[in-house]
Amino acid sequence: MQTVKQNKGRWTLRQVIFLAIIAIFFGIIYEVWSFAYYALAATPLKAVANDATLGVWLMAGPVAGVLLKRAGATTLGELLAATVEMLLFSSWGVSTLISGFIQGFASELGFAFTGYKNWRRLGLTLSVITSTIITFAYDLFASGYSQYSLSLLATLLIVRFLSIAFFAGILVYWIELLVEKSGLLK
Amino acid sequence: MNLKINPTVLLVTILSLGILLTFTRSVWLNLAMIIGASLYLVFNRPAFKKILLIGLFVLPLAFGTWWSFIVYGTGDTWHNAWIFSTRIYAYVWLGIALTFTNSVDELLFSLVQNIRLSATFAYGILAAFNLLNKIRRQVKIIRYAGQVRGITYHFWQPQLYFKAIIVALTWSGDLAEAMTSHGFSEGFSRSHYQTIPLPLWQWLIPIGVLALSLSFLVICQPW
Amino acid sequence: MTAITVSNLSFRYQNSGPNIIENINFTPEPASFNLLAGSSGSGKSTLLKIMAGLYPQFGGTITAGQVLLNGQEIGPIVPFERAQRIALLFQNPDRQFAMRTAWEQLIFSLENLQLSPELITQRATDALQKFDLWELRNQSLQTLSGGEQQRVALANILALDSDIILLDEPFANVDPTGRQTILSQLKLLQIEHGKTIIISDHDLHDYIDLADAVFTLEQQHLTRQPLGILTDLPSDTLIWHAQNKLPESGQLAWHNLTIEVGSRRLLNQQSWQLPENQLGLLSGPNGIGKSTFFKALAHLQPYQGQITFAEQVSEKIKLKNWTSKVAWVMQNARDQFITLTVSDELAISSRHSANPAYWTTTVIEQAIQDLNLTAVLEQSVYQLSGGQQKKLQTLSMLIMAPQVLLIDEPLAGLDYQSSQVLLSLIQRVVHDLNLSALMISHQRTGLQPYLDYELRLDHEQIVDLRGLSHES
Numbered sequence: 001m002q003t004v005k006q007n008k009g010r011w012t013l014r015q016v017i018f019l020a021i022i023a024i025f026f027g028i029i030y031e032v033w034s035f036a037y038y039a040l041a042a043t044p045l046k047a048v049a050n051d052a053t054l055g056v057w058l059m060a061g062p063v064a065g066v067l068l069k070r071a072g073a074t075t076l077g078e079l080l081a082a083t084v085e086m087l088l089f090s091s092w093g094v095s096t097l098i099s100g101f102i103q104g105f106a107s108e109l110g111f112a113f114t115g116y117k118n119w120r121r122l123g124l125t126l127s128v129i130t131s132t133i134i135t136f137a138y139d140l141f142a143s144g145y146s147q148y149s150l151s152l153l154a155t156l157l158i159v160r161f162l163s164i165a166f167f168a169g170i171l172v173y174w175i176e177l178l179v180e181k182s183g184l185l186k
Numbered sequence: 187m188n189l190k191i192n193p194t195v196l197l198v199t200i201l202s203l204g205i206l207l208t209f210t211r212s213v214w215l216n217l218a219m220i221i222g223a224s225l226y227l228v229f230n231r232p233a234f235k236k237i238l239l240i241g242l243f244v245l246p247l248a249f250g251t252w253w254s255f256i257v258y259g260t261g262d263t264w265h266n267a268w269i270f271s272t273r274i275y276a277y278v279w280l281g282i283a284l285t286f287t288n289s290v291d292e293l294l295f296s297l298v299q300n301i302r303l304s305a306t307f308a309y310g311i312l313a314a315f316n317l318l319n320k321i322r323r324q325v326k327i328i329r330y331a332g333q334v335r336g337i338t339y340h341f342w343q344p345q346l347y348f349k350a351i352i353v354a355l356t357w358s359g360d361l362a363e364a365m366t367s368h369g370f371s372e373g374f375s376r377s378h379y380q381t382i383p384l385p386l387w388q389w390l391i392p393i394g395v396l397a398l399s400l401s402f403l404v405i406c407q408p409w
Numbered sequence: 410m411t412a413i414t415v416s417n418l419s420f421r422y423q424n425s426g427p428n429i430i431e432n433i434n435f436t437p438e439p440a441s442f443n444l445l446a447g448s449s450g451s452g453k454s455t456l457l458k459i460m461a462g463l464y465p466q467f468g469g470t471i472t473a474g475q476v477l478l479n480g481q482e483i484g485p486i487v488p489f490e491r492a493q494r495i496a497l498l499f500q501n502p503d504r505q506f507a508m509r510t511a512w513e514q515l516i517f518s519l520e521n522l523q524l525s526p527e528l529i530t531q532r533a534t535d536a537l538q539k540f541d542l543w544e545l546r547n548q549s550l551q552t553l554s555g556g557e558q559q560r561v562a563l564a565n566i567l568a569l570d571s572d573i574i575l576l577d578e579p580f581a582n583v584d585p586t587g588r589q590t591i592l593s594q595l596k597l598l599q600i601e602h603g604k605t606i607i608i609s610d611h612d613l614h615d616y617i618d619l620a621d622a623v624f625t626l627e628q629q630h631l632t633r634q635p636l637g638i639l640t641d642l643p644s645d646t647l648i649w650h651a652q653n654k655l656p657e658s659g660q661l662a663w664h665n666l667t668i669e670v671g672s673r674r675l676l677n678q679q680s681w682q683l684p685e686n687q688l689g690l691l692s693g694p695n696g697i698g699k700s701t702f703f704k705a706l707a708h709l710q711p712y713q714g715q716i717t718f719a720e721q722v723s724e725k726i727k728l729k730n731w732t733s734k735v736a737w738v739m740q741n742a743r744d745q746f747i748t749l750t751v752s753d754e755l756a757i758s759s760r761h762s763a764n765p766a767y768w769t770t771t772v773i774e775q776a777i778q779d780l781n782l783t784a785v786l787e788q789s790v791y792q793l794s795g796g797q798q799k800k801l802q803t804l805s806m807l808i809m810a811p812q813v814l815l816i817d818e819p820l821a822g823l824d825y826q827s828s829q830v831l832l833s834l835i836q837r838v839v840h841d842l843n844l845s846a847l848m849i850s851h852q853r854t855g856l857q858p859y860l861d862y863e864l865r866l867d868h869e870q871i872v873d874l875r876g877l878s879h880e881s
Contacts, residue, residue, distance in 0.1 A: 001478075003485040004371070013365060013372055014467070016310030018358035024314060024321050025350035029341060038246065044257040046250030056341070067351065080311070086281060087290055087315075093274075093281030094204040142208040144255065144270040152258045166342070174344035179351055181749050182791045291513075309517070313507040319551055320503065330709055331745050334732040335809060336761030345747065352743070352791070357504060363463045364505035369492030369521035369569060377523045379516045 011076075019064050019073075023081040026060045027088050047148065051160035054135065055167030057081075061107040062127055062168050066119045066176040067185060074111060074127075078104025099138065106134035107168065121173065128169040132161045190230065191391060192384045193288045193296040199392040200280040206399060207276055213265070214408035215399060216272035222395075223279035230287045240282060241275075248274045265409070290315055292382075300384045306372050313361050324353055410439045410603075411494040411572035413460060413483075417474035420459060428472060429455050431629040437573075437607055437622070442599050444616050445609040446634075447626035449578075450795045450822040453609040454500065456626065457575045460607070461497040462486060489521050496571035500578040502558035503551060511537060511561045512546040515568050522569065536568035540594060552671040555696040556587020563591060567598065574598065576608040584696040592619060611851075613639055645853035647690070647863055649875045657684035659845050661706070661735060661813045666714040668698065668705050675701055677869045678714075683813060683845040688836055688859060691849050693866035699849045700740060702866065703815040707737035718812075733763065738806045740817040740849075742798035743791065751793070751801055752786045758808035764842055768808050776804055779830055795822030800831055807838045814839075816848035825855060832859040 040049035064077020082100020086093070110127025111119065136157055140146040145153060179185050191199070203219060227237065252271035259266050284293070294312055297303035328349045332339045339346040402408065415435040421428045430452040437443050447453050458464045462483040465471055476483045478494060499505040508514040515533040524532070537543050540560050550558060559579050566574055574595070580588045596619050598604040610616075616623070617639045625632050662682035668675045675698030683689070691699055704710035708723065708731050716723040718734050726734070739745050748754050755773060762768050777783055780800045785793060790801065803819045819835070820828040836859045839846045847864070850856065863874045 001481055001490040002487045004487050005373075010373065011304075011306060012362070013306050013310050013370065014358050014362035016307055017314050017361050018354050020311045020314030021317065021321065021354040021358055022351060024318060025325065025354060026347070028322055028325050029346060029350070041250045042246035043250055044254040046247070046254050047258070049250075059347075063347070063351075083311070084315075087285060088318075093278035094200050094284070095208075095277040096281070097201065098204050098208065138208075143251075144211075144266055144273075147255065147261055147263075147266045147270075148258050149260050171342065171344055171347075175347050175351070178344055178348040178749065181789060182348075182352070183789045184352060184355055184791050291509075309507055316506070316509050316551070317504075326709060327739070327744055330707070330728075330732065330737075331739070332747055333729055334736045334745075334811075335747055335757055335805070336733070337747060337757070338729070349747075356743075359467060360499070360501060360504040361507065363458070363467050363497075364499055365507050366463060366466070366488045367461055367492065367497045367499075368507070368518040368565060369489040370507070370517075371488040371521065374487060374489065375523065376520045377525065377529075379520055379526050379529050 015068060019068075019077050019080050020084070022063065023060055023077070023084040024088075026063075026081055027084045030056060030085075031088075047143070047145070047152070047156055048159060050143070051156045052163050054160055055163035055165070055169075058103050058107060058131060058135075058164055058168040059172060061104045062124065062172045063175060065108065065111055065127075066124070066172060067179065069116075069119050071112070071116050072108070074108035075101070075104035078107065095142065099135075099142070102138050103131060103135055106131040109134070119176070124169045124173055128161075128165045131168065132157075132164050135164075136160060190287075191226075192300065192382065192388050193284070193293045194300040194384065195388045195391055196284050196288070197293065197297075199395055200284055202392055202396050203280055203399065204277060206396065207273055210403060211266075211269050212403060212408045213268045213272050214406075215403060216269065216276040218399070218402070219276040220272070220279045223276075223283040226283050227286060233286060236286065237282065240278065244274060244278050248272075295378075295380070296382045296384075299378055299382050305370075305376055309365065309370065313365065314358075317357065317361075325350070328353075411605075412439060412479055413437065413495060413573055413605075414477045415456075415460060415474070416477070418456075418459065418471065418476060419473040420455060420464065420469055420471050422469045424470065428629060429469075430626070430631075432474070433631045435624070435631055437605055439572075439605055440599060440603040441605055441621040442596065442619055443605075443607045444613070444620040444623045444639075445607060445626060446611070446613055446623060446638075447609070448824070449611060451626045452629065453626050454577050456631070457497060457577045457607070457609060461495060461575055462488075462491050463497070489523065492518070492569050492571060493522060494571055495573040495575065496566045496569055498559065498562045498566060498574065498576040498579050500581055502555050502562065502579075502582055505562055506550050506558075509549055510547050511542055511550060511564070514550065514561065515565055518565055518569055532568045532570075536564040539567065540564045554584070554587070554673060555582030556584055556590070559583055559587070559591060560594075563594065567602075572603075573605040573607070576606070578609055578611065580610065580612070580695060582696045585694045587696065589615070592616075595619070613642055643854065647853065647857050647860065647874075649863060657682075657687070659683045659685045660719045661845060662717050662720075663706070664715045664717070666705070666712060666716065668701060668710065668712045670698070670701060670710075674869055676705075676866070676871070678871050681871065681873075683847060684862070685845050686840060686843045687845065687861035688839045689847045690856060690860050690863045691847050691866060691871075692853075692863055695851070697866055699866055700817055702871075703737050703817055703847075703849070706735055706813075706815055707732075708735075709737070733811055735813040736806060736809060736811040736815065738803060738814060738816040738819065740821075742795075742802040745802045745806070746790045746798075749789055749791075750787055751782060751790060754790055754801060754805050755808065758805040762808050762810055763812075764810040767842060768810065773808065776807075776834060779834065780804060781827065781830075796824070796827060799823060800827065803831060803835065807835065810838070810842055810844070812844060814844060814846040816846060818849055818851065820850050820852045828852065829855060832856070835859070 037049055037053045060081035061074040061078030065074035079100050082096045086096045107127045109130040111123045113126050114123045248271040252267045255263055255267035294308040298305055298308045329339055415433050418433040419428045419431045445453050460476055506514050508517050519529040519532055537546050542564055595606050599606050623634045625634055659682045664680045666678045693699055701710055705712040708728055748757055759768055799819055799821055865872050865874055
């Protein structure tokens with residue numbers, strides 16, 4: 001009978017299912033609280049609502065990163081979450097996939113700067129910074145931010161940074177601490 | 187009449203059109219996308235009610251975008267307002283042209299057979315997706331466990347996510363064990379019960395549509 | 410013919426932890442029917458998963474010995490080669506399918522074996538027809554009953570044509586008719602197809618004409634037992650007399666309660682109220698809907714009819730308030746935990762208790778001591794044994810002291826001694842605080858002294874057994 005070759009580098013079936021289930025969980029949790037965003041989004045404050053909630057949509061990537069602690073996990077986690085969102089809700093359309101990939105890559109870059117060695121404060125801080133800059137640059141084109149007045153742009157950048165710092169930084173850090181203390185992930 | 191495009195080709199087409207939209211600014215191009223996607227939808231499966239519902243759901247988002255450019259925009263505010271509000275509809279219409287005409291399985295199987303997506307990814311995602319209703323129920327149970335002890339979880343607290351991760355750990359282990367016991371072998375080839383055809387000419391679709399859009403932009407310079 | 414040999418096998422989960430099974434030797438006869446008995450938490454699941462080649466790949470370490478499949482070490486063999494020779498049917502019926510329907514599931518498995526489409530159609534059709542599942546083949550697996558799901562799992566294994574079939578407590582969510590069907594199908598597979606069957610079950614009934622060999626796994630060791638232990642099983646019928654019936658009143662009541670899951674009706678019940686100051690047992694066959702009934706009372710499951718509390722209709726009460734009146738103590742203890750350590754878990758209950766005057770620090774500390782949890786107070790709740798988790802979960806819900814407690818399988822994973830301690834604690838709290846408590850327990854020995862009544866759920870009806878002539 002044939003035997004399996006040891007393959008350290010490859011994604012295992014269990015890891016893929018794990019990330020996909022997390023993505024669905026997060027999708028459903030967002031769904032519950034997305035009504036607040038929706039109410040605000042029908043007003044001129046839509047851009048502000050967008051940036052204030054952006055951090056929530058970015059969480060799945062860094063969560064996948066800090067839990068699996070491997071290169072590619074952050075991008076994959078976010079891309080899976082975006083796929084799930086598109087298939088579940090379809091109200092964000094194809095842009096979800098594109099922005100999901102960009103968001104995941106942007107968050108991943110921060111961890112990459114530490115050589116994938118630091119998944120705690122330093123890694124998360126860098127990840128918050130890279131994802132704020134890159135996603136903002138993307139929205140200059142995709143959402144037409146480049147056409148807004150400078151004062152609104154500055155406000156949006158700050159709001160976005162705070163949102164990402166809290167949800168995709170601090171909150172992810174807290175989640176990882178809990179998982180660590182539970183002793184379940186070794 | 188049925189004009190079915192291979193799901194992988196369709197995905198590549200709408201992704202490239204999506205990226206094109208991101209870096210161009212034209213109301214007419216957005217409208218062309220919406221009309222094109224609508225035609226494809228009509229030819230395949232006119233689930234008009236669902237499409238209408240999505241259209242209504244997106245309306246406030248598009249309206250908010252439109253209004254925000256009128257209030258906070260610079261330059262040609264009217265033009266910008268129309269570009270970015272119709273673009274939202276274009277993105278969504280391109281998306282549903284894919285999701286309303288293909289099931290998750292069809293798309294994933296096509297990616298495996300046509301462009302060699304690893305079966306581990308395809309079946310891992312599929313297995314998780316088939317737990318969707320269980321996951322919905324589990325979210326209720328997690329929140330119930332808090333409430334029964336006098337605690338309400340909020341989305342800015344880590345507990346809810348943490349409990350979800352714990353469940354994901356257990357379930358992913360159970361599913362991966364079961365699939366392995368059923369012979370799923372990571373990195374080995376499998377047979378395909380149903381072959382998903384991809385005639386080579388279909389690759390002309392994304393190329394053609396993209397070329398058409400680009401020349402429309404360059405030649406007509408639409409508003 | 411495929412042969413599996415377990416020799417001198419020891420295994421543990423944590424690197425530094427104790428062995429969960431030790432020095433196991435087991436070579437089942439080809440084409441025999443083997444029953445593996447032992448209480449929950451004794452390591453039956455672990456042994457079966459090692460034999461299926463899933464451990465140590467998915468957890469734990471083999472510390473000594475080996476498992477050989479036709480003379481070759483089983484762990485490194487490619488899963489699709491393994492699956493044609495040995496396959497496992499899992500305890501949780503709804504977490505063992507990758508696909509949405511029975512048909513898709515069988516196709517998936519047969520594609521793994523790299524069979525041709527023609528052969529796949531033939532094998533999948535044969536297997537589904539053999540087990541009377543053809544009509545259900547395109548239904549969503551998640552909507553099937555536990556028994557139907559396990560039959561699909563068995564059909565899947567038949568399609569794979571595995572010579573050795575391992576079954577890990579397959580009847581936990583299966584009703585008696587389903588259990589009978591599956592048992593006779595297993596016997597058929599053994600006799601007609603020469604399959605080797607190894608099944609673990611805590612319930613030894615009905616195996617007398619089926620099993621060729623019986624083994625018990627206790628204190629890490631596997632022992633072969635004489636077949637005689639399958640006869641003269643101790644009766645676990647509880648005795649109820651009409652005079653047990655006291656004049657009673659209670660806050661929680663239901664009227665014309667109907668519960669349906671998918672197309673199956675589980676309950677269609679006239680009025681009843683849960684008596685105060687009493688601890689009752691809700692009994693009934695597996696998979697008949699006892700837990701679902703609890704969920705409906707807890708407002709986590711849709712129902713028709715009316716549930717009232719102190720004559721107030723329950724739908725008018727917000728879930729948040731409802732949970733402080735009627736609390737469901739879940740079957741899966743892990744789902745109930747909301748903090749990380751044992752002491753935090755108890756602290757949060759004591760902070761939100763409906764009766765802090767009763768649950769003083771001294772009383773709580775005494776309970777912790779009685780339940781033998783003192784040594785683990787600062788440990789992670791997720792690192793406790795199954796039995797410790799059930800004890801902690803039950804205690805923290807007792808401290809919450811809601812008017813009505815619906816306790817689902819509190820004794821799972823507990824040995825006789827600690828289940829007696831836990832039962833007496835539940836009984837004491839129920840009486841001291843005048844609560845209404847109803848519990849589900851498949852473990853029935855030693856329950857009688859603590860119970861006030863028994864309700865039996867079967868054929869969509871809940872019947873109070875007090876005063877009925879008991880036909881054992």
